[in-house]
Amino acid sequence: MVPATASSGTFQTCGRKVTSVNQDETDNPGGLLLGTRLRRARTEANISLRALARRVGVSPSFMSQVERDLASPSVGTLYNIVSELGLSLDTLMHDGRSSGKSTAQTAEKAASTDLDEAPDGLRPTGNVAHLPDVGQLPGLQRADERPEIFIGGVRWERLTPSDDPDIEFLRVTYVAGSESCSPDNLSSHGGREYFHILSGRLDVQVAFARQTLSPGDSINFDSSTPHRLSNPYTEECIAIWFVVGRQ
Numbered sequence: 588m589v590p591a592t593a594s595s596g597t598f599q600t601c602g603r604k605v606t607s608v609n610q611d612e613t614d615n616p617g618g619l620l621l622g623t624r625l626r627r628a629r630t631e632a633n634i635s636l637r638a639l640a641r642r643v644g645v646s647p648s649f650m651s652q653v654e655r656d657l658a659s660p661s662v663g664t665l666y667n668i669v670s671e672l673g674l675s676l677d678t679l680m681h682d683g684r685s686s687g688k689s690t691a692q693t694a695e696k697a698a699s700t701d702l703d704e705a706p707d708g709l710r711p712t713g714n715v716a717h718l719p720d721v722g723q724l725p726g727l728q729r730a731d732e733r734p735e736i737f738i739g740g741v742r743w744e745r746l747t748p749s750d751d752p753d754i755e756f757l758r759v760t761y762v763a764g765s766e767s768c769s770p771d772n773l774s775s776h777g778g779r780e781y782f783h784i785l786s787g788r789l790d791v792q793v794a795f796a797r798q799t800l801s802p803g804d805s806i807n808f809d810s811s812t813p814h815r816l817s818n819p820y821t822e823e824c825i826a827i828w829f830v831v832g833r834q
Contacts, residue, residue: 621736622656624679628672629654643667662741662767662816663774670776675833676743676757678750679736733758740765746827755830761789766817773813778833781807787824790817 629639640650643664652658653668660668669676726748733744742760759782768774773792783805790799792815793808800806808814810833818824 621679621738622654625668625672626654628674628678632672634672639668639671642671659738661769661774662739663772663776664768665738666774666776670833675750675752675755675830676736676745741767743828753831755828755833757828757830759826759828761787761816761818761824761826763818763821763823767815770815770817773815775813776810776833778810778830779807780810781805781829781831782826785825785827787818787822788820789824789826790819791815792817 629636636650636654637647640647643650644667645660645664649658653660665676669679728746728748733746735742735744737743740762742762744758744760746756746758770792784800784802786802788799788801790797791806794812794814810830
């Protein structure tokens, strides 16, 4: 919950205006369709552009630019938009291919190195045979087919093959210098967040508490509490993320 001493003006959503479609969206075909998908969802929900802008805390002109892909919302503002529309990030993701192949290769190499360095008693016996693939595993999402959104320096990759209405299961990357919103405009939305840092570091602020998370660290918190995520470091941060009950 928000501490009683916090003023309502301290925690507002934030957005970032651009004069044209930004490079992040150009690199990601799904980004080019983000505004169109938001506009379609708003129309289907029978919410006027002005009403949505008022609920989210941005100007109608900025909301119009977002829907026409002429402005890029911050991470926090995007969360608030989809929450007001009763959506999840899953439903906005582009069903394309990401760079998961290199990620899988890196993981395979790391696993091999770990086995080489393991004590004799902990190494596999070598007697386990590979069995041929048979059928289709339920819920399988291949690394090179993950739907994704890349906006404001943050990449969300869905780890389920289809939209799950109960949970968002994501691989999230904050590139160096990216943030969910500015330090004086913390964001909030429905649900509860759980995430685990795989690599890099991420500064996390929840209400008035702030800490740096490093590889192996985990955290969970009520997403309705104003919060901010940022990567002021020189390397990207990759985390596995769950958002439960956001709608």
